[in-house]
Amino acid sequence: MQGETRRSGRENRDARPHGGYGAAAVSKAVLLLTALLFASCATPAPSPAPATRGLGEPEVSVPTKPADAGVTPPAPSGLEDPLTSGLPGPQDLKRLDFRNGEPRLPIKLMEGREVVTFSPRARMRLRFGGPGDKVLDAPAGSRWTVRVTQGEPAQWSARVQLGEFRFADKAGLAEAQETWRARGLAVRTHTLGSVYGIAGKVIDNRRYLLLSDEALTPEAAAKQQAELLRRHGLRTTLFEEVRKPSRAILELKDENDAVVGLAQDRLDAETPDGTGFDVRQVEYGVGYDFHAFEDRSFRGALQFAVDRSGKLAVVNVVGLEDLLKGLVPSEIFARAHPEALKAQAVTARGEVLAKVGIKHLADPYLLCSEQHCAVYRGRTGEAASTTAAVEATRGQALFSQDGRLVDSVYSAVCGGHTEDNDVVWGGPPDPSLRGRPDLLEPAPDVPGPSNLKAWLATADVPAACKLSSFAQPTKFRWEKRFTQGQVDALTEKLGVGTIQGLALSERGVSGRARLLTVSGTKGATQVRGELNIRRLFGMLNSSMATVEAERDAEGRLTGWLFRGGGWGHGVGMCQTGAIGRAEAGQRYPEILRFYFNGAEVAPIY
DSSP states (O other): OOSBSOSSOOOOOOOOOOSOOOHHHHHHHHHTHHHHHHHTOSSOOOOOOOOOOOTTSOOOSOOOOOTTOSSOOOOOTTSOOOEEOOOOOGGGGGOOEEETTEEEEEEEEEEEESEEEEEESSOEEEEEOSTTOEEEEEOTTOOEEEEEEEEEOOEEEEEEEEEEEETTOHHHHHHHHHHHHHTTOOEEEEEEOOEEEETTEEEEOOEEEEEESSOBOHHHHHHHHHHHHHHHOOOOEEEEEEEEOOEEEEEEEOTTSOEEEEEESEEEEEOTTSOOEEEEEEEEOTTSTTOEEEEEEESSEEEEEEOTTSSEEEEEEEEHHHHHHHHHHHHSOTTSOHHHHHHHHHHHHHHHHHHTTTSOTTSSSSEESSTTTOOOOGGGGOOHHHHHHHHHTTTEEEEOTTSOBOOOOEESBOTTBOBOHHHHHOSSOOTTOOOOBOBSSOOTTSOOGGGHHHHHHOSOOOBHHHHSTTOOHHHHEEEEEEEHHHHHHHTGGGOOOSEEEEEEEEEOTTSBEEEEEEEETTEEEEEESHHHHHHHTTOOSOSBEEEEEEEOTTOOEEEEEEEEEOBSOOBSEEHHHHHHHHHTTOOHHHHHHHHTTTOEEEEOO
């Protein structure tokens, strides 16, 4: 369990299936998926992929030279000679593939690498990208090294992303446009997301982005972000647009360090039965204090591509169910009650589907394996208990009473009360994401969040996340103290001088705040947004909090004390609460029905 499922930004989703479809219509929807997915992306749309041949079918083409080599490098002993074949271009790495009705997704394992070593767990077929594409078969257990050479980074520009709106929230988008124009900033809109069909269900996760109108260099865009933070207390992200794709030659060596072949921009590796690969020294936790390397094993296929910096990106193309087997154990305790694990598997499946075509638009993959998307360790991270939960709920997702795919978000500890989606992320209210008390028994004498100080001070709250055997007392209720100097340093970019006042307001039903007023010796400003407030103070556990000034005997400000409850945004399923409900005898459909306001579990494949 990682505290919450997002560490940088938050998307408001509008995922609305549009009624039942017959088999022919669904087939058309699936065929149209790629075009719909990339029509809204800033990067160029991929060319159609040529027909591919099964791994067991014979080759019918003739030998060819590598893309930029004068001679064909010798094949290692015991392997077939490289042969020509068709291979989709680099942008096809972002294609959402379907096999047996189950989506396969390209997931980044690591990037920015010069060299990567891997081994197949079964017979492998390698495909080399570039003019005169080649194919090479290799035995199980053989060791291979991919090295990037002649790398050229991508050229890209950026616009500052000012807001994000559900596709149905036309009114909210129009209001935000007028607000920014009144502030003197020219803006434009961009439609993001896709519509696609899976086994009779049409999934629509489109939304609008509100962007600054001018395309800037990355450096100029960063300066504009800093100015928006100073003037309006708004922390923003960048919307990136690739002007010229990155390029490189990928060099493949065998275990004797002999060059076997060269690929232009892309190299694919696949085992016929999906057994997968072992990858040496997978980098993880970049930017965190747990940054390290680990040998890992993955199901599915591997794709070696060129990242935006002109270096090597390693991508795992894996079926959604196998993805979940390596993902769910990172999101919840594997020792938790089986019904809670099933609830987590269903919500995680819906979350993955909701992210398709939304993130990493300028990268050669759809999702990453870090906290930005969801932590995924492949076969290495699997646990028998969570694998059983994934298999028991195969293909199941949550649907609202009006047939929408539910945006099945979750956080670690709700603190006794969940929150409304619009309080945390803005946009229109989602009927499936309404905050409510998360109590396992009636408690008429317990003050609610409307009396926040009393609510946070009450120890005997019969909340599911407090009564769970996995309860975390220091997350259910917590304190965080800052010195005056620390607060001044954290708020320096706001430009208001020495801090004299902090005030939280615009609270939701759980008591979570979405507005912070910061007053100082040089003026005052406001920080809007639940996540922005938490980030300002080094990632507070939640914004269900109060803040008080601390003074010395002479009345001088010495610091600030936050008292709060919960860990995470509090919208949707409380993961620790789900464990408590399972331990109290509830099955996973009942748990999900509670947290998502009557939503029902239904198969999508």
